[in-house]
Each structure stands twice: as structure tokens, then as C-alpha cells.
Amino acid sequence: MRDHRPILILDSGVGGLTVLREVRFKLPFERLVYVVDDAGFPYGAWGEEPLTARLIGLVGALIEAHDPKAILIACNTAFTLAGEALRDAFPARVFVGTVPAIKPAARRTRSGLISVLATPGTVRRAYTRDLIDTHARECHVRLVGSDRLAAMSEDHLRGEDVGDAALLAEIQDCFLEDGARRTDIVVLACTHYPFLVNRFREVSPWPVDWIDPAEAIARQLARVVAEVADARDREAPDTAIFTSGTCNAASRQLMAGFGLLV
Template sequence: MSDPILVFDSGIGGLTVLRELRTVMPDRRFVYVVDDAGFPYGDWEEAPLVQRVSDLFAEMIATHRPEAAVIACNTASTLLLPELRERFSIPFVGTVPAIKPAAERTRSGLVSVLATPGTVRRDYTRGLIDDFARQCDVTLVGSQKLAGMAESHIRGRPVDGKALWGEIAECFVERDGRRTDIVVLACTHYPFLANMFRKLAPWPVDWLDPAEAIARQAFKVTGAAVAAELLEGFDHAVFTSGAPDYATRRLIHGFGLAL
């Protein structure tokens, strides 16, 4: 049986990436690791978060012996990718704000990046703007609450539209007769809220979800497995808290994952 691919996130937002990975690589096995004990990462100082995630990967790689790892989390990726690649021998595929494709697609030149405060603060994000979007006006919007709102929404709990609008309103910029036409969803939790975003938006924009690009890159570094090796019940989810609630267990099972 082939080695699995490890998919890691601070919460269950990375399920958007797992869904796309399965579409691109239907013949692969996956282990989905949720660091819910450390969620949300946006509240952490950088040094302790680096230590925590690096140590978690050491444990998970030793336990599951994955062929590769996908970090389905912008905050962890922008902070930790170089260190993880240096420490471990397996390939790592990260999740970084889709600023380059946004700059290539925009017609108005007004692009917003909707992210966590940590991703907005990171030099890595500013570097992407300098490298790929100098010709654009890029608005960085760091939300402290959206990831938690997405977690609630995924579990079937109501999300207040007014509060949600308060988190995304700054993404919509009007300047010199131009309007924002692309919003980069720079957190894997946010695509779960995309339908609500569309209803609240004052004008249509392209909500750019990085999941498809992440899946393509993961396929590029791993390739296909032998389809005959695929077994029922092969995918597993691991929660660092060890005790997900009933709504989360139902959701995880709905994605074909066993705890």
C-alpha cells in the first residue's frame, strides 16, 4: 500500500483543500491532521507557533510516514515552510496567498487579500505583492474572527450577516472610477463562507480560492499511486485536542474520514 499524503491545518478549513486533492488525485490516501488544540493560529506569537507546528510535524511524520505533506493553512505556510523543508526530507506543499494569479486576472487593478492578521503581518505576504503585484493597488484585510465564523458555519451553526459584513467590508474599494474586482481568500477556512460573501458583496467580484492550485502542485510533487492499492476506509483524521465535538465528528465522517 502506498504511503499517505499528510494534510495539515489549524482547523477544519483545510477540508476545502482535501476535497480538491481527492479530485486531482483520486488514487491517493490522505491523513488529515487538525491542530484544533492550537486554533486559531492568528492569536499566536511567531516563535512559539513555529516550535509547536514543527514538533507536531515531527510526531506526525514519525507516526504516519507520509510521502508528502500539504500545509492547508496560510499562516503556518508563510511562517514555517523553509524550516520544515530544511528539517524533514519529505516534500512540502504550502498554501500562500494567491496574489500572483490575482494580479494576472484583475482588470481594474484593485485587488484585496482577505486573510488572518498573522498572514497580513508577514513579510512573506508583502514579498509576494512586491514580486508579482507592483502594478496593482493591493488592500490587505486581516480578520480576527472569520476563521472562527467559518468553523461555526461548517458545523451548521448560524452566522450573523451583519457581523460577517463587518469582517469583509474593507475588501471593497472604489477609486478613480474603478472597483475591486478580485478578493483573494488567503485562509482555507474562508471558501466555506463564499456563498455568504457573494450575497453580502456590494458588487460582483472574483473570490479566488487557492485549493485547486494547491492540489495541482501536490500532484506535481507526488504523482499518481497504483489505483489497485486503494482500500475502503483508508483516510483518517487526527485532532490534536483528541476530543472533537459531535458536529465536528459528523462533518469529518461526511468527508469520508475516520477518526
């Protein structure tokens, strides 16, 4: 018997669409509900306790409304803070989280100089520093927090102009020179940032490898969700929910471009 319950994908904005794109490739027969917590955007501006309480309350309401088979928290800031609390609050539910891709970066670097580009919330987390201690002790890892890039990504996706100088100001601290060595890998530790990666390449002082974790996240989700063998009921479309209860024309068009009905 097929399980028609959806997979929930939650982010504060549109960044999780980078993950949704990969989930569709890995799990083409699953029904997806994409939740935009625009009423709470940006998560990086929240204190730890209020954001944890908000996420537990929001996820509880979503579980009651949708009875999902799995919940993907497509936000580094949210999961590095509240992943454990969510699993404790809802022990019967399957959670898949998003964490900075420090382990693969440490394996791939040649110079030993890695930067992690994230929100200030992710930079502050003990979780992030534990990843560095566990997987990248032999590397020099620079944590770079940006207050503005998530919003700039949203503007870029909606067709608004994001200037080169403004972008460079947000990413320039990622580029470190130490003698003959240079930063060669930048971890994109916010799901919003891959939407700007081509612009990053244009303004960067030298080429680096930009690590987008979306494919690895989708692969992990596929491990914990049994894919059905035949096409799902097309009468149940993939949908998007905005927690503010409002969705302007540009956002509606963007969701439609990703195959989501608002």
C-alpha cells in the first residue's frame, strides 16, 4: 500500500527551493509541501530561545495539518539551532536537517584554507564549531557571517538588481591569503546562497570551489523515505504555503516556476 502523505520542506524564505529541486530529482514520486515561513524571515535575526519556540510551534501545527512522512528543515540556521529540540518534541517523526558541508570541504581542499559563508546565527552555533573540531582540525576554517545575503538572494530571484559591489562586500572576507596559500573552498552554509553562486563567481577575487549541500541533503532524505515504484496521483500537486498568509504576484510566479501551487 502506497503512502500518500507528503514530505514537508521548511525554510524561512525561498532558499529551500535549491533543496526542493534536488529532492524532486531523487524522489520524483513523492508529494511535496514547501513551507515558506515568511512571517519569521529572516531567522538569523532571531534570538535562540524565541526561534526554537517558534519552530516547535510551527512544526507542530504543520504535523497536525499535513501528517507528513518526513520533515526536511532546509535551513542551516534553523536546524543547527533547533534540530535536536524538534526531534525531542516530535520523537515519532522523521527529520532531515541541513548543516554546513564542512566535512566534504575538508576532504577536498588542497590549500587547507576553507571559508564557511553563513548567516550570523549559523556562525554562532556550537554545532558549527563542533563540525570543524570533528572534521576539519587540520584546516584553517574561517567563519563568515552575512546579515544581508539571504535577503539579497530573495531580491535576485524576484528579478531585482543586486549590485556587484554589494555582493563583494558580503563575500570578500571569505578570501584569505597565507603566503603562497589561498582559500580554495567556500561552503555555502545557507540554502539561499546557491541562487547567487554565479554572481559570486563573477565578483570573486580568484576562483574557488563553492560547495552547495543541496544534493547531499536530498540524498539523505532519499535514504529515510521509501520511494514508491509507480507514478503518484497527479491530482495531488506539490504546494507552497506562506506562513504570513499572503503571497504577492512575484512570489506566486516564482513558486509556479518550481512547480508549486500556492
